[in-house]
Amino acid sequence: MKGVDVRTFHFDFDLTFAALLMHPDGTIHHTYAGRDWTDPQSHLSVGAFVDVLRRGRLDHDAYAKSPRPPKRQKPLSVDQMPWMKRRPKQPDCYHCHNVNDARFGDARDRGTFKRRDAWTWPDPVQVGLRLDKTIQTSVVEVVKGSAAAKAGLQPGDRLRTLGGASVLTFGDVQRVLDASAAGAETIPVVFLRDGATKNARLRLAKGWKQPTPLVFSWRSTKWPMAPKPGFGGRPLDAAQKRKLGIDKSHFAFRIGYLVTWGENAYTGRNAAKAGLRKGDVVVSVGGKTDLTSMNHFHAWFRLTQKPGSTVVVKVLRNGKPKTFKLSVLK
Amino acid sequence: MPNRSSATAILVLLVLVAGLAVWLEPAPVIADDEGAEIAGVEWLTDLDVARAKARESGRPILAVFR
Numbered sequence: 001m002k003g004v005d006v007r008t009f010h011f012d013f014d015l016t017f018a019a020l021l022m023h024p025d026g027t028i029h030h031t032y033a034g035r036d037w038t039d040p041q042s043h044l045s046v047g048a049f050v051d052v053l054r055r056g057r058l059d060h061d062a063y064a065k066s067p068r069p070p071k072r073q074k075p076l077s078v079d080q081m082p083w084m085k086r087r088p089k090q091p092d093c094y095h096c097h098n099v100n101d102a103r104f105g106d107a108r109d110r111g112t113f114k115r116r117d118a119w120t121w122p123d124p125v126q127v128g129l130r131l132d133k134t135i136q137t138s139v140v141e142v143v144k145g146s147a148a149a150k151a152g153l154q155p156g157d158r159l160r161t162l163g164g165a166s167v168l169t170f171g172d173v174q175r176v177l178d179a180s181a182a183g184a185e186t187i188p189v190v191f192l193r194d195g196a197t198k199n200a201r202l203r204l205a206k207g208w209k210q211p212t213p214l215v216f217s218w219r220s221t222k223w224p225m226a227p228k229p230g231f232g233g234r235p236l237d238a239a240q241k242r243k244l245g246i247d248k249s250h251f252a253f254r255i256g257y258l259v260t261w262g263e264n265a266y267t268g269r270n271a272a273k274a275g276l277r278k279g280d281v282v283v284s285v286g287g288k289t290d291l292t293s294m295n296h297f298h299a300w301f302r303l304t305q306k307p308g309s310t311v312v313v314k315v316l317r318n319g320k321p322k323t324f325k326l327s328v329l330k
Numbered sequence: 331m332p333n334r335s336s337a338t339a340i341l342v343l344l345v346l347v348a349g350l351a352v353w354l355e356p357a358p359v360i361a362d363d364e365g366a367e368i369a370g371v372e373w374l375t376d377l378d379v380a381r382a383k384a385r386e387s388g389r390p391i392l393a394v395f396r
Contacts, residue, residue, distance in 0.1 A: 001395065004377060004395070005377075009377065009393055009395070011395065016396060017394075017395070017396045018394075018395045018396075019392055019393065019394045019395070020391075020392070020393045020395075021390050021391070021392055022384075022390060022391045022392075022393055023384075023390060023391075024381040024382070024384040024385040024391060025385075029390065053392070056390070057390065060390040064388060096395055096396075
């Protein structure tokens, strides 16, 4: 990403892969990118890419007949961001996620960072839409009670435009959602059902951009967020759980480390003070047993725990249950 | 960063896409921030050059970041 103008080449910088189909004036026709918490490639498929190249080309040709170039902005690249320039050592390779590291790092340094700043590129599931991996405009599921359900969308519908923009991909849908207001918002949607074009409106309630911990869990932007648990480790597999008599449907992990290094060492000291030790098997935190991964645990802790409170951590130590009270620090 | 299997899958995807880009004449200009050599596809590491070429030819740009 060194030297790349992130204002022109704008995408979800938490991703490990993104391709933008663009007009040379900087207009982004389509965004082939996006993932969810299940897998980095959950929304990457050759079929979807073919669709972007084929149909996106038509959108490019149509746009070229009456272009509306975007306003010129002063270029900004990650290597020029103050937070990055202040690092003692510059990376050999600037990764996509470094853009968010630097953007949010600058905001934190200025004291202007708000948690909601990290609610970027909402997953379509946040408006109630689960989309097909290959035909990414095809609705495979509508979440009950969601804005999409209330708008009357159904499985099998094919999205055509969202907020007035032509959409071909999961990334296109995310781009429209990202550009929409975080408060109460109404987004028009045009879709195909049984060959007929239909119109609807997604009416989004205030706060709709805030993801659930699970939806947010894959993002590297979670790591600098507080509060931090101060410990982590590896999940137990089914055999390990069976051996310890832990319900197979419950999430459990063995503490592999307390954070004892760097600027967050205070969180590890706090966990040690509470009584936690490396090797303990965590069977619940705050009564929560339905987490799905370590990423989910770390996102859940950061998004749900209140600084100043305490949370109960239940562990098995040498097979015996123990309960600790962990103070949640800022 | 992707793990090894993700990186391999992405590479396979890129090769397939590059092939498709050739097939879909005229192919878009492909700009890649890390650079790559795939026969028959115009891979450029300089986004400004890619934009200039696309502007001249009327082709879109496919800007790839990974």
